[in-house]
Structures are given as C-alpha cells and as structure tokens.
Amino acid sequence: MAKSKKLPKKLPRGAQMAALCFRHRNDKAQILLVTSRGKGRWILPKGWPMNGRAPHQSAAIEAFEEAGVKGDVSKRCIGKFKYASVAQTARNTPRMAFIFPLSVSKLSKKFPEKGQRRIKWFSQKKAAALVREAKLKKIIRRFDAKECEI
Numbered sequence: 001m002a003k004s005k006k007l008p009k010k011l012p013r014g015a016q017m018a019a020l021c022f023r024h025r026n027d028k029a030q031i032l033l034v035t036s037r038g039k040g041r042w043i044l045p046k047g048w049p050m051n052g053r054a055p056h057q058s059a060a061i062e063a064f065e066e067a068g069v070k071g072d073v074s075k076r077c078i079g080k081f082k083y084a085s086v087a088q089t090a091r092n093t094p095r096m097a098f099i100f101p102l103s104v105s106k107l108s109k110k111f112p113e114k115g116q117r118r119i120k121w122f123s124q125k126k127a128a129a130l131v132r133e134a135k136l137k138k139i140i141r142r143f144d145a146k147e148c149e150i
Contacts, residue, residue: 007055007077007098014085017055018046018097019063019073022145023104023121029145031127032104034067035118042120042130045069046097059100067119068111071104072150078143081135099139101148 021032021044033042047062049055060073078101082094122130128140 011049011055011098012096014095016046016048016095016097017059017062018044018099019059019069019102020044020078020099020140020143021063021067021069021071021102021104022143022148024145025121029124029143030121031124031140031143032067032069032119032121033127033130037113037116040118041132042127044097044099044131044136055098056100059098060102063102064108065112066117068108068114069102069104070106070108071102073102074100074148074150076100076149079135079139081133081139083133083136099136101143101145101150103145103148103150 022029034045035041036043045063045066047058050058050061053061054075056073056075063069077098080096080098082096085095124140124143128137131137131140
C-alpha cells in the first residue's frame with residue numbers, strides 16, 4: 001500500500017477530499033467508482049472540505065452523498081492526485097484531491113445524488129484502467145486493503 005501522506009496544515013486552494021471505497025470479495029479488494037455528473041467519467045467520490053469536519057470525515061460524507069456508501073474511513077491520507085475540473089478547465093487551474101480509504105459495510109438505497117451518477121464495483125486493475133489521472137491509477141493499483149489502518 002502507498003505510504004501515509006501528511007496533509008499540509010493549510011490545504012491548497014481547490015483541494016478536495018476523496019474516498020477510495022473498497023470491499024473484499026473472494027479474498028480480493030474491489031473498488032467502487034462513481035461517474036462524474038458532467039462527462040460521465042469514472043472517478044472516486046470526492047468533495048470540498050467541510051467546516052468542523054476532519055478531512056477524512058468530509059471524504060466519508062461525500063462518499064455517502066455521491067454513492068450511498070457507509071463504512072469505516074481511515075484518518076490516514078494514502079495519496080493525492082491532480083485533476084482538471086470541467087468548471088476549471090477554461091482557467092487551466094488544476095484541482096488536487098487527497099485520498100482516504102473507506103471500508104464499505106453498507107450500500108444505502110437512498111442517498112442525495114441517487115439518479116445523478118452511476119456507481120459500480122470493479123477489480124483494482126479495472127478501476128485503475130478506468131480513471132483518467134495517472135497518479136490515481138498508480139494509487140489504486142498499489143492499494144492494499146489488508147494493510148489499511150481503519
């Protein structure tokens with residue numbers, strides 16, 4: 001698994017918190033991806049930091065809002081990646097997402113963004129192939145759920 005990454009004391013402008021949602025099937029980890037609302041690309045659930053919430057808690061809340069997942073989230077950031085937001089592309093301002101593993105124990109049938117996104121489980125290899133960002137591909141491929149500290 002990727003080593004734990006230390007979060008900066010002050011998050012960079014445009015920073016988001018992402019959840020690497022996973023579960024175990026047949027002794028292998030599966031990764032949950034969601035589609036973006038704009039282009040329908042496969043991505044991790046992510047969103048803005050929330051006042052009064054730790055970064056890992058913000059990631060877990062976004063995972064519920066976007067995919068309906070509940071479970072235990074690690075306080076440890078396992079990596080970060082840059083990406084271009086559709087809204088920011090014209091300004092050429094990259095965003096950065098900090099990733100927190102979330103062990104999924106429940107999928108809710110009702111959640112805020114149901115019907116706005118597709119959600120699907122993939123093998124790590126397939127999930128890595130489907131996301132666009134090279135750094136995120138690498139993080140997903142190297143992720144070891146058995147070593148995850150939750």
